[in-house]
Amino acid sequence: GAVVSQHPSRVICKSGTSVKIECRSLDFQATTMFWYRQFPKQSLMLMATSNEGSKATYEQGVEKDKFLINHASLTLSTLTVTSAHPEDSSFYICSAREGGLGSGGAYNEQFFGPGTRLTVL
Amino acid sequence: GQNIDQPTEMTATEGAIVQINCTYQTSGFNGLFWYQQHAGEAPTFLSYNVLDGLEEKGRFSSFLSRSKGYSYLLLKELQMKDSASYLCAPGGYQKVTFGTGTKLQVIP
Numbered sequence: 001g002a003v004v005s006q007h008p009s010r011v012i013c014k015s016g017t018s019v020k021i022e023c024r025s026l027d028f029q030a031t032t033m034f035w036y037r038q039f040p041k042q043s044l045m046l047m048a049t050s051n052e053g054s055k056a057t058y059e060q061g062v063e064k065d066k067f068l069i070n071h072a073s074l075t076l077s078t079l080t081v082t083s084a085h086p087e088d089s090s091f092y093i094c095s096a097r098e099g100g101l102g103s104g105g106a107y108n109e110q111f112f113g114p115g116t117r118l119t120v121l
Numbered sequence: 122g123q124n125i126d127q128p129t130e131m132t133a134t135e136g137a138i139v140q141i142n143c144t145y146q147t148s149g150f151n152g153l154f155w156y157q158q159h160a161g162e163a164p165t166f167l168s169y170n171v172l173d174g175l176e177e178k179g180r181f182s183s184f185l186s187r188s189k190g191y192s193y194l195l196l197k198e199l200q201m202k203d204s205a206s207y208l209c210a211p212g213g214y215q216k217v218t219f220g221t222g223t224k225l226q227v228i229p
Contacts, residue, residue, distance in 0.1 A: 034216065043208065043221040044164070093163050109154070110217060112163040 002028050004096050006113035013084055014121055021079045021116045023094030029074035030096035034110060035067075038091045050077050084120045092116045125220035127209050132226045133199055141194045141223045143209030154210040154217060155183050155194045164208055164219075167194070199227050 003026040013019050023033055032051050036044040048064075050056040050071035058064045068080040077096075081088055095110035124146040133139040145153070152171040156164035170176055170185035170192065182195040194207055206222040 036219075044219040046216060046218065049216055091161075109166055109169060112165070115163045117161075 002026075002096075002098075002111040004030075004094065004111045004113040006094055006116050008116060009114060010117045010119075012119045012121065015085050016083055018080055018082045019084055019118060021081075021092055021094075021118075023077045023079070023096065023113050025075045025096040025111070028096075028098055028111075030077075030098060031074065032097045033071055033077040034095045034097075035069060035077075035079050036093045036095070038093060038115075044093060047079075081118065084118070086120045089118055089120045092118055125209055125211065125218065127207075127220050127223045129221070130224045130226070132228060133196075135199055135201060135227055135229050137199050138195065138197050139199060139225065141196075141207050141209075141225065143192045143194075143220060145190050145192070145209065145211045145220075147190075147211040147213070147218060149213035150187070151212050153183075153185055153192045154208075154212055155181075155192075156208040156210060156219075158206045158208055158222065160205075167207075169212075196225075201227050201229070203227050 005024045007022045011019055034049050035047045037047050038044045046059050047062045048056045048058045048069050050069045052071050052074050056069040066082050071077040093115040095112045097110050127143040152169055154169050155167040157167050158164040168183040170183050175184045180197045185192045204227045206224045208222045209220040210217045
């Protein structure tokens with residue numbers, strides 16, 4: 001099956017620093033990648049959708065200047081949390097899909113990475 | 122907007138059957154996913170329903186009624202390892218929206 005990796009799996013940083021999280025599709029080309037955030041005992045909240053070679057589409061309430069997303073290739077997307085603060089501490093999960101916007105027809109399964117647990121001190 | 126409703130918690134006995142219901146109101150509906158998520162881990166795919174009706178896959182089955190905005194996940198022959206959160210996720214052409222999930226506890 002399709003495999004998505006994330007790196008790092010855990011990161012602890014000081015307040016005010018920036019953290020970069022990588023999401024890679026290992027055995028397929030991911031035209032679309034999604035970034036989610038999950039706080040304890042809450043659902044996955046979609047932060048943004050990124051398509052290779054174009055700007056990410058951010059969900060309402062997500063600051064695009066704080067959460068920088070780059071999808072430079074068909075197998076790699078990165079999320080950079082800039083000037084991180086303790087309230088940014090969360091579980092960040094990416095997912096990847098082969099098809100792009102509007103594609104996939106009746107089936108557009110997302111394959112999830114293992115997640116990155118960010119702790120900001 | 123998106124509105125997804127599923128029970129917060131459920132408890133069931135090992136070997137039994139449990140049904141987790143989900144109602145949703147969403148725009149641009151294409152199909153409905155069910156995911157399983159163990160604590161501290163990413164979700165794993167269980168099922169995807171596009172057409173109305175029941176789809177069976179081993180111990181897990183999923184049902185969809187598009188006209189009613191209703192789905193359920195049926196778990197048979199429950200095992201202790203089935204203790205997890207189950208996420209109902211209606212999907213559009215562009216993105217999938219996740220419910221808060223139902224935390225299932227399987228007891229001996």
